[in-house]
Structures are given as structure tokens and as C-alpha cells.
Amino acid sequence: MLIEFYQPMQARLTLRILVVAIAFSFSLQELLAQSEKRLFDSNEVLELDMSISLKKLRVETNDSTFMTQDISVNEEGTWETYPFEIRTRGNFRLKNCYYPPTRIRMAKDDAKGSIFQGTRKLKLVLPCAKGKNSGNYVGKEYLAYKMYELVTDYYFRTRLVKMKLTNLDDKKGEQEELLGFVIEDDDDVAQRFDAEISEKKIPPNIMEDTATVIHDFYQMMIGNTDWSGLYQHNQKVMIVGQKTIYPLAYDFDMCGLVNPPYAQVNSAVPISKVTERLYRGFCRDESLFQYVRQHFLDKESELMGLIDQYQDLYTSADLKAMKSFVSEFFVMLKSDKLFKDRIVSSCRNLDGSYSF
Template identity: 65%
Template sequence: MRISTLFSIVFIFLGFGTALGQEREKLFDSNVPISMKMSFSIKELKAKTNDSTYMDTEIAVESAPGSWETYPFEVRTRGNFRLQNCFYPPMRIKLKKDDAKGTIFQGNRNLKLVLPCSKSKTADNFLGKEYLAYQLFEQVTEYTFETRLVKVELTNLDDKKAEPVTLLGILIEDDDEVAKRFKGEIVNKKIPPNIMEDYATVRHDLFQLMIGNTDWSGLYQHNQKVMVIGEKTIIPLAYDFDMTGLVNPPYAQVNSAVGIERVTDRMYRGFCRDKSIFEVVRAEFLEKEPAIFQTIEDTKGYFSDTDAKAARAFVKEFYDILKNDKLFQLKVVDSCRKLDGTYSF
């Protein structure tokens, strides 16, 4: 074989391989759950990792039916409440750049992984409803963390039988990657909510009312990131929706300082804005009502029929507020927080 012909064949082969790499599905391009396999000691994970310390593990991903690819991930615990109170801790998983190249994880090699809290047979239901909350937020605003469901076959090496269990999980986009998508930057310092972009902030705050979430703080960035786009546009990014009325897990708690008794009791925690801004965003939510309820239908396969019915009823209560001028004035406009953090009522 002539050398020039050999080089041509090699070039074509490499080009074909590159093309395949370019056509490979990106992590958040699909809503179809990814199948994964993980094996490690949960006790060791909790005892030996923290915000800065990882441990090595391997994660196998089903790239095609019956075909698995194994990646050398690093994993650590993250979070506070669920870390201390749940059997399965929330995690951060990380893949080296060279290992991620040409794979589904290219461009998203640092990820949060959320698993159910408990070993209960119904625990996946609550995870499915938390995923619903992320999907609903995507209907409300473009400024969201991208997510994808995973079905994790997890072997806990603490178990003498080492029998794998299958869990529903959520992969959540890294802070820096969402900022990169919007050509912005994540800011890790106190930002007074009144200087955040008005409409984006009210959309965020009304969404939190819709799902019944009081477990967040704009000022202290609790379950919220702040992204700066350009020189002045400051955007809130919400995450961690388990402690909400929509999800309503058994471990749900309400901060006594908030003033409600149950997570299913709604309370508007946004700061005051001009009423015209409230009305514009109110109209947006009303226009998106069909899409909101369709999203519940699209995701109801990940939780029980009873939970789907409860989710529809809970969101309907929110829309009952929006559709009633007096209720909207009372529950939102007159209930907003002043700059000193106190409430208007």
C-alpha cells in the first residue's frame, strides 16, 4: 500500500472519529434518564470527604442498550441538612478534563448529584417531584440550572450482602457552567435583593410562592446563587427544592422565624417592587398556566398518581391567587418584604 494512501485512510478514520465525537449527545440535550452504576461505602464517603476533599470511584454509564462505559470520577459530599439527616448524602461528582473529552460529560464534568433522602420504597416519589420543580422553573425563566434524571444502580459497600439498589437521581449543572452559558459570572457575596434585576427577581420569587418554598434567602444566598451578566444585570438562580410544599417530604421543616407552620402553607418572601412589575410578571405566569400544568403531566411518570393529583391541586391554589385581584394584592403585593427584611403587612 502506498504511504500516501495509508495516510489518507488514517485521516479519514480520525475525521470519522471526530465527527462521531461531535455528534455524541450532550448531557442536558435530552430528558431521557441516564442509567448509571456506582459502588462505594456511604460511611466512608460521609467520613472522609467534605467541601474540599474528594475520594476516587468509578461510575459506569449506559451509552447504548446493554453497552456501558466506565469513567474515573471523584466524588464528595455536599450540602447541610440532607447531608446530616439523610441516608444517601447529596454529592458532587467530578471528572478530569481529558477523561471527559469526547464523552457525554464534555463541558459538564463537574456536577451535583442528588439522590433520595431515605431507603424507603416511596423515596423516589419525592425525588421525582423535586425534578418537577426544576422543570417548572424552566417554564418560568431562562435563568435556571439545567438538570437531567439518572437511574442509579448503587452498591453500598457497607452492606455485607453488597446488593445493588436502583435509585432515581438528579444531575444538576455546575455553577460555573450555567454562568458560562449566559456569559456571566457567579458572585459569592451578599447582594442586596433590591439591586437585582426587577423582572427576573419577581419571576424567581413568584415561582418560589408557586412551589411553596420558604427555604431560601436572596440576601444570604441560601439555596440561591447570584449571577452577574455584563456590568449591572444581577440575576437570582434558584436550586434545592426539596423542602417545599410541592415536594412535601416527610423530613420537611419550616424555619420558626418565617411565620408559617407547614411547608404547604404559602408565604411570599420576595422584596417589594413597583406594583407595575408585579402585574407584568403576574400576566406572564397566567399566560404560562397551560405549559405549567402540561409539565406536571410530562413528568408524572416519576411519582405516584396520588402525588401527581396533589401537585396539580397545589399549583392550582397558586393560580387561584393569581386570578383573584384581592388575593394577589393581599398575598403578594401587600406581603412583600421591605429593605430592612421586615414585611409590609
């Protein structure tokens, strides 16, 4: 009887120890996962160092072809060098800028245990031109991404970088220090929402109405016409739950808020410069327009405060000009007449034409 009693007790103790061990293992894994810092967990400027031939980058890469490139990263005071792949991307800036816009990616095994784990694919934005003030425009575009985070839940995460770049084509071999930022990959955004990115052209009128109108108001606020909901130009489309569709905006460099020397107005719109505003959203029920109007008015002080918060990224003249430019948008929102004339009565019809 004693033996019979002891054996079940021993089995119960063994089972209990096993359960505790499993629970401890999961808790330890969770603790380790929480302690591992990821790229977008910090707002601190990320320091990078890269030596590259810009000529080779342009000639040997394209939308589907990468080349290998080591990039050194300062992680909490320690420099680590990682093997990345890099390629050119984009159209206008690729043709017209000294520093081409790029994509970088890292193999899964190389990213393991680093801040790039889970964010192995990124867009890298650097200044367009060489010059003392070229970084100001990067700073202002970064601001546009951060302001967008204040008005919507559906956005690309970004992080500022300070890039020490040596162009191997330069005979002097001088190292330049450039302000830039990295942008989260499409698939990583979708993973955050347990969603997928659609490659199909989806009419804006069937996208989630509130998020879409918020997007359209924001594009008007920053004076951006370099986008299209109809053709998904500078806009990705994310599908959540197989039927709820959200717009994801990116590439704000051509907007009036940034106002770079190379800025051009979309040829399909009836304005002549990027610092003019035009509502490019489609017509919706006026009650929705009024809801989003109030949403932006509630965010006014935070949006204006963000311009001040990042003032080290641009000149005092830029700061003053941007505050004045954004203030004009809120003057319009606060006027019933201007709001009706500029948005409610000027929205686009389903065929893309304007109501005015």
C-alpha cells in the same frame, strides 16, 4: 513571459486551495462538535452504576476533599466506566439522610470525547431515605426544576438518572435501583451566559427586577421558604456584563410541592408548614407585580401539563395533590383581592421585615 505568468497563477491556486482546506477543516470541526452528544442534550434517563462505601464517603470527604470513585455510564446501550471524584455536600440532608447529597467531577482528559465533556462537575441528587416510595420525592423535586425552566431563562439544567447502587457497607451486598438526577455546575451556567458567579452578598433590590420577581413568584407557587435572597441561601447570583445580576434558584426539596417527611419551614417566616404559602420577595413597583402576574397566568396550562407529563415519577396521589396545590396559586393570581393581599401588600421591606 510564460514563466512569469505561470508563477503568480500557481501562487493564486495554492492560496485558493489553502483557503478551501481551512474552510473545510473548520466546517468538519463544527460538524463533529455538533455530532458529539453532551450530557444535557438529551431528556432520556441516564443509567449509572456505582459501588461505594457510604460510610467512607461521609468520613473521608467534605466541602474541599474528594475521594476517587468509578462510575459506569450507559451511553446508547454501551456501558463505559469513568474515573470520577466524589464528595459530600450540603447541610440538612447530609446530617439527616441515609444517602448523602454529593458532588462528582471528572478530569478534563477523562471527560474528552464523552457526554461529560464540558459538564465535568455535577451535583448528584438521590433519595433521602431507603424505602419503596423514597424516589417519589426525588421525582417531585426534579419536576420543580423543570417547571422553573418554563417561567425563566436563568436556571440550572438537570437530567434524570437511574442509579444502580451497591453500598459496600451492606453485608448482603444487594444492589439498589434509585431514581435521581444530576444538576449543572454553577460555572457551566455562567459560561452559557458569558457571565460569572458572584460570591458576594448582593441585595435583591439591585438584581434585575423582572427575573428576580419571577423567581420570587415561583418560590411562592411551589411553597418554598428554604431560600434567602439576602444571604444567598439556596440561591446563586450570576452577573452578566459586569452589572446585570440574576438569581439562580436550586434545592427545592423542602417546598410544599415536594412535601417530604423531613420538610421544615424556615424559622424566620410566620407560617407553620411548607404547604402554606408566603411571598418572600421584596416590594417592587406594582406594575412589575402585574406584569409577572400575567406572565404566570400565561404559563398556567404548560405548568399544569408538566405535572401530567412526569406522572411516572410519582404516585397518582402525588399527582392529584400537586395539581391541587399549584391550582391554588393560580386561584390567588386570578383574584384581584387575593393577589393584592397575598403579594402586593405582603412583600418584604428592604430591612427584611414584612409589610403586613
